[in-house]
Structure formats: structure tokens, C-alpha cells
Amino acid sequence: MSENTYNCKFDQRSDCNVKGQSGHIELIIGPMFSGKTTELIRRLKRYRVAQYGCLIVKYAGDTRYTDNGVATHDRQTLPAISTKTLAPIFSDALTYDVIGIDEGQFAFGDILNLVPVAENVTKLSAICAICYQSAAFTRRKTKENEVEVIGGGDKYVAVCRTCFAAPIPGSPDRLPLRDFNTPVDSKKLVGKKTRRRISEGTWMSSLA
Numbered sequence: 461m462s463e464n465t466y467n468c469k470f471d472q473r474s475d476c477n478v479k480g481q482s483g484h485i486e487l488i489i490g491p492m493f494s495g496k497t498t499e500l501i502r503r504l505k506r507y508r509v510a511q512y513g514c515l516i517v518k519y520a521g522d523t524r525y526t527d528n529g530v531a532t533h534d535r536q537t538l539p540a541i542s543t544k545t546l547a548p549i550f551s552d553a554l555t556y557d558v559i560g561i562d563e564g565q566f567a568f569g570d571i572l573n574l575v576p577v578a579e580n581v582t583k584l585s586a587i588c589a590i591c592y593q594s595a596a597f598t599r600r601k602t603k604e605n606e607v608e609v610i611g612g613g614d615k616y617v618a619v620c621r622t623c624f625a626a627p628i629p630g631s632p633d634r635l636p637l638r639d640f641n642t643p644v645d646s647k648k649l650v651g652k653k654t655r656r657r658i659s660e661g662t663w664m665s666s667l668a
């Protein structure tokens with residue numbers, strides 16, 4: 461850190477001025493499968509290259525892909541400490557420059573409360589599992605009613621606004637759900653290759 465003429469501490473490794481010790485909050489939101497954990501990992505790796513001390517925190521109740529790290533749906537991982545609440549790690553966390561928290565909704569309750577106090581909010585979107593359009597929402601496939609239901613593609617799909625209201629997956633008239641979690645080369649390649657329009661001017665190949 462160095463000081464400029466306004467006595468404002470300026471961290472030369474950072475993209476922004478850091479006044480005193482106040483720090484800043486970067487919030488990454490979006491439906492499931494939109495790449496939030498991927499983006500968190502990217503930012504943390506970048507901070508580490510810039511020599512920041514980084515603490516990475518994962519929700520202990522989520523052991524879907526690994527017990528001791530954050531993991532993306534396509535199995536990128538980064539070692540992390542596991543906790544259910546932030547209180548037990550609070551004093552330790554203060555010794556780090558950057559604290560990366562995956563699944564912040566479980567640590568902070570209503571994540572939307574962080575929007576007005578964050579310096580930066582990134583909202584990501586996924587691909588709709590029904591129609592391939594951009595997906596801003598998550599839809600539960602099961603009939604479970606609890607707020608917290610840990611799961612991945614087995615329990616949830618990303619959907620666009622239209623498909624959020626489409627027939628419930630599992631009903632006879634359901635539209636086919638796309639399985640983006642299984643690597644293409646390990647999928648059973650049945651049927652012919654089709655092309656689907658996913659947005660104006662954008663075409664993607666897919667297997668139907």
C-alpha cells in the first residue's frame with residue numbers, strides 16, 4: 461500500500477483505491493449453472509497471482525462434488541475451508557486480503573440484501589435446458605418444498621422466462637431437458653446432429 465496526496469491508501473495491486481481498511485464487496489449472482497463458481501474461481505486465481513492472501517470459503521452442507529473445495533458443475537475445483545456459518549471463521553478471515561465465499565446465500569440468508577452494499581454486482585445467465593435461450597432462472601425438478609435442497613442437475617434446471625412456466629418436467633407432455641452436465645464425448649450419441657438458433661445471429665450445434 462502507498463498513500464496519495466489525499467491520504468487515501470492506494471493498493472497498487474488492485475484495480476481500485478482502497479480507503480482505509482473498508483475494502484469492497486463484489487457480488488456474483490445468477491441462476492444455477494450460470495457460471496458463478498467458475499467466475500469466483502477465476503477472480504480468486506487472479507487475486508492470488510497479484511499476491512493477495514485469499515481465503516476461500518465453501519458451504520459445509522454442500523458436498524455434491526467435493527468435501528474440501530469449491531467445485532463447479534463441470535468439476536473445476538479450488539481448495540476451500542468448509543463452514544456452515546461465517547461466525548467461526550470470522551477472526552481468521554480478517555487476516556486475509558480477499559475472502560471468496562461460494563454459495564453465499566447459505567451464509568448471508570437473502571443475498572439480495574447485499575446488492576445495495578456491494579461495489580460491484582455481476583449477474584450471469586445460463587442456457588435454458590428446454591429451449592437453449594438465455595436462462596435467468598432456476599427451476600426445481602423435484603417436489604421437495606424445503607428452501608434448502610442441495611443438488612445439481614439431478615434436482616434443478618436453468619430455464620428462461622417462457623420455460624419457467626412450461627409443463628413440469630416429469631409430466632407426459634414435458635419438453636426434453638438438455639443434459640449439459642454430461643461431457644458430450646461420454647453421451648450416447650443417438651440421432652442426427654441438429655442446429656438450433658439460440659439467439660439472434662447465434663447458432664450452435666447440438667445433439668438431439
Ligand SMILES: Nc1ncnc2c1ncn2[C@@H]1O[C@H](COP(=O)(O)OP(=O)(O)O)[C@@H](O)[C@H]1O
Pocket residue numbers: 490491492493494495496497498499531532533534586587588589618640641
Ligand atoms: N444450463 C446450463 N447452462 C450453462 N452451463 C451449464 C448448464 N448446465 C450445466 N452447465 C455447466 O455448468 C458450468 C457452470 O458451473 P458453475 O460455475 O458451477 O455454475 P453456478 O455456480 O452458477 O451454478 C458451465 O461451464 C457448464 O459446463
Ligand SMILES: Cc1cn([C@H]2C[C@H](O)[C@@H](COP(=O)(O)O)O2)c(=O)[nH]c1=O
Pocket residue numbers: 491492493496497522563598607608609610611612616
Ligand atoms: C434454487 C435453489 C438451490 N438450492 C441449492 C442447490 C445447490 O446446492 C445450491 C446452488 O448451487 P449453484 O452453485 O448456484 O449451482 O443451492 C437450494 O437449496 N434451494 C433452492 O431453491
